[in-house]
Amino acid sequence: MDLEQLFYQNKEQSLQERNINLDSIEPILRKLNTNNQLEIIGNSVLGMPIYKYQIGSGKIKILLWSQMHGNESTTTKALFDLLNLINNGSELAKKIQSKFTLCCIPMLNPDGALLYTRENANKIDLNRDSQNLSQPESIVLRAIFESFKPDFCYNLHDQRSIFGVGNTGKPATLSFLAPSYNKACDINESRLRAINLISGINDFLQQYIPGQVGRFDDSFNINCIGDTFQSLGVPTILFEAGHFKNDYLRNETRKFVFLAYLSSLNIIDENDIVANKIDKYLSIPQNKVVFYDFIFKNIKINYDGIEIITNFAAQYKEELIEGKICFNAYIIKIGEVDDFFGHFEYDGKGASFKNDFGLFPEINQKADFYLDNHLKIVNGLMIS
Structure with missing residues (x-):
């Protein structure tokens, strides 16, 4: 199967720019809402709707949220590419729907998306609000986490073009992290599952972007949503979409995010996350500010x-x-x-x-x- 061709066949053509706001995605959500999969689960500080799109009937439940930071849209675009595939009626789409239930919040921070800012309308970084839950958007995400009871969480972000893969001189086109669940950065069963999944995704991506996958710093901060969900026993993965040569609109990076999503589903389905792959995970060079x-x-x-x-x-x-x-x-x-x-x-x-x-x-x-x-x-x- 030509996975790159699969991307181009399912690419959501209406999403091309870096600034993706609620007006950009609402028509797509309505188009995809063929069986009442769409639901408004709350509102932002400015009263804009926060949508949940849930699809599939499989036992493995994955919670994915994007644009927690309003100016980070690459993973949002790739998420809609994935949803187009899952809705296209192919055998692969049917298989994914039978194996998985995906609960997607494609734009957690619509106010930040409108203003093209990292923070929400109250100038709060939602990724530092997982304990205080001071913002309506944070409360919405936590409520869905508790009601959906996911088996995995995907925390979807962009990172700046300043990051490289160690000192190799290559940009960190994609970076990943299995967040820590305690200050000692210990590895328990939950975090190990996230580590093993990232190791598998990295092995897959090396076919397409050799040497351009980085590993994010795992310093523990319980106020970060990934650290919180990991500490609550759910394997959580941070996705960071970064720079690819001459791709400031991130449309090439978007393709690799799509491929990472697909490979992760295949790895989970094949249960290729039970072996201990800590060494392979730690061999992924850390992100470094070198560009x-x-x-x-x-x-x-x-x-x-x-x-x-x-x-x-x-x-x-x-x-x-x-x-x-x-x-x-x-x-x-x-x-x-x-x-x-x-x-x-x-x-x-x-x-x-x-x-x-x-x-x-x-x-x-x-x-x-x-x-x-x-x-x-x-x-x-x-x-x-």
Whole structure:
């Protein structure tokens, strides 16, 4: 079976942008609601509905929630791709529905999605509210967890383009974590099942993105929802969708998330999570902050008549402008960058810097400038 082709056949074409809000997904949910699988389970701070979509009749129950952080939409898009597959009437779809019951909350934080922010409308990070349960969205998720009684939990997120796979120079296109259930980061039966599942997913993904899977830090924080659910005895997996080369809209990464979802179902169905795979899990390199979006090396700058050769880095800032996400590059580091990689790297070979403000870069300036007066850089990218 060509799984990549399966992705393209079931890809939800209406979801292409980084900013996915409630208006984006409600028509799709209505289309998929062929047998009363859709239910409003609560409301956000601003009164927007929080939807649950449940499908399947199998004994293995999986709770999946996405956009707990409103500006993290890649796993949401891949979730709808998966739901399209499960609803397409194929033999694979029938098998999944017979083996599993999937309870999906595709957008836990619709207010944050609308505003394109990590937090909810009260400026609370829902992934730090699992104990206080101070927010309506947190209460909704906990109520579904307790009523559904899942066998597995999938906590679905995006991570920034700054993360790499250790010091390999490869971006962390996907990262995973079996959260800790106590401060000692011990491994009990529940966490081991999550560890074994991640090990299997990683083995599968190496066929498609070799060396581009990372492992998230497992420091314990009971206020995080994954740590809480793990501590309550339910194997929980953190999915983090990250950067793939030249894929700032994350549509390639989305494909790999879809493949990770599918592989996880196959691994669980085959009960390939009973062996001890701790060593394989720990062999997945940890995420590390080692990337800038742009690195410019060996650039000549002029400070008050004194010429020096230096380096600087720029990073995209995602800015919501008239309903669209704009990637605007700003200078964020000047000087030593030897311990970092750039998704785009330029060696100026001593070329002179000049922009509208002078002969040297400054922190928080837009990455718009000239090198030797003829090479033009706009928004970090060379255009002439």
